[in-house]
Amino acid sequence: MTSVAVIVVAAGSGTRLGADVPKAFVTVAGRPLLAHAIDAVPDDVQLVIVAPATRVQDARHIAPGATVVTGAHTRQGSVAAGLREVGAGIRTVLVHDAARAFTPREVFSRVIDAVESTGGGVIPVLPVVDTIKRVDGTTVLETVDRSVLAQVQTPQGFPRDALEAAYASAADDHTDDAALVAASGGSVSTVVGDARAFKITTPADLRRAEQEWGAEMTGEIRTGIGVDVHAYDAGEPLWLGGLYWPDEVGLSGHSDGDAMCHAICDALLSAAGLGDIGSKFGTDDPRFAGAHGDVFIRETVALVEGAGFTVNNVAVQLIANGPRLGARRTELESHLTSLVGAPVSVSATTSDGLGFTGKGEGVAVIANALLSKVGQ
Structure with missing residues (x-):
């Protein structure tokens, strides 16, 4: 049986955010x-989860296994409502603001471990890096020693008995649970917080969240390029794009000389940051002697x-006097698409008599790959 409960406070209206839904239900990266x-x-x-009365069902849909209760008009009242739902056998309670939506899991672990080892309240904090002034209106009175100050975050953790006692004796509203516990005589210590746990309160905060985490949540996009060249060899059959081309002059190479498949492999490896085909399937490796292009792909x-990447698409172009792709382009694209597991488009051109391709000495192939990687 678990001994820890986490109360997520999601009942705020988000007035300062300027949204038309309660703050905890505003979306970032589509969630x-x-x-x-x-x-x-x-x-x-x-x-x-403590939610607004109008969003209880939404919260249950978002977190099917959670206990969801209706919040109060104040944060302190909402936490009290959540605390009443904590089950028997729970010894440690964490209170977390949904507005600190990107707090990493390791902060939760640090808080839980510290509560259990110290027997007191624990809050995650960050040092204050800005110079702080105490002012009266527009008049500066003094510079405050920032070395004795800290930015406080959530989740804040407490022994259950201490938190329940603090709420039972509360006479005033406090800005956080640590202040309430301290006012009732409880001890509170700190652990290291995390910059990712910033609180989303204003439209500017929401824009920051979208900028910092939107791309990560929806997927990182990576591109890569691959180029391969092979000389013609009349003594070899032609394999190109994983297909056999009868009655065509073949290409020389350690494997089957399939320059199109090799260029695709280089493009994919380049986009993923994994090197190139030579470093993965070297000519000194006997396993790939004579291997067809589909093996490499x-x-x-x-x-x-x-x-951790998925292939979005590949575009490949053959630069050569032959073979002519027109009659088999659809077959070629279909075959390569099945090998790659993503759309592959194929085109061809000549070099107008210039260079080794123009002189009919060999072929060149250029491939571009687009990959995506979902953020963790």
Whole structure:
């Protein structure tokens, strides 16, 4: 049985955010802040969500396994409502603001470990880096020693008994649970917080969240280029794009000389930051002597996917006097698409008699690949 509960406070109206929905249900990267906030909550805890009365069902849909209760007009009242739902056997309670939606899981772990080792309240903090002045209107009175100041974040953790006692004896509203516990005589210590746990309060904060995490959540885009050349060899059959081309002059090479498949492999490896085909399938490796292009592509796609990428599409162009692709272009694109697992488009051109391709000495192939990687 779990001994930890996490109360996520998601009942705020978000007036300062200027949104037409409660703050915890404003979306970043296509998901509500509440959904992002509970991503980092450890799996083996009781999760209690405090939501506005009009959003209780939405919160249950976002977190099907959580206990969802209606919040109050104040944050302190909302936490009290969540605290009443904490189950028997819970010894440690964390209180977390849904507005700090991108707090990483390690902050939760640090707080839980510190509560259990110290037996007191624990809050994550960051040092104050700006110079702080105490003012009266527009008049500066003094410079405050920032070395004794800290920015306070959530989740804040407490022994359950201490938190319940503090709420039972509360006479005033406090800005956070640590202040309430301290006012009732409880001890509070700190652990290191995280810059990613900033609070989303204003439209500027929301723009920052979208800029910093929107791209990460929706996927990082990577591009790569691959180039391969092979000389014609009349003594070899022609394999190009993974297909056999009868009655055509073949290409020389350690494998089957399939310059199109090789260029695609180089483009994929380049986009994923995995080197090139020579470093992965060297000519000194006997396993690939005479191997067809489809072998290289399948191995390359496995490497790319193993690195956490998915292939979006590949574009490849043959520069040569022959073979002519027109009659088999659809077949070629279909075959390569099945090998790569993503759309592959094929085109061809000549070099107007210039260079080795123009003189009919060989072929050149250029490939471009587009990959995406979803942020963790």
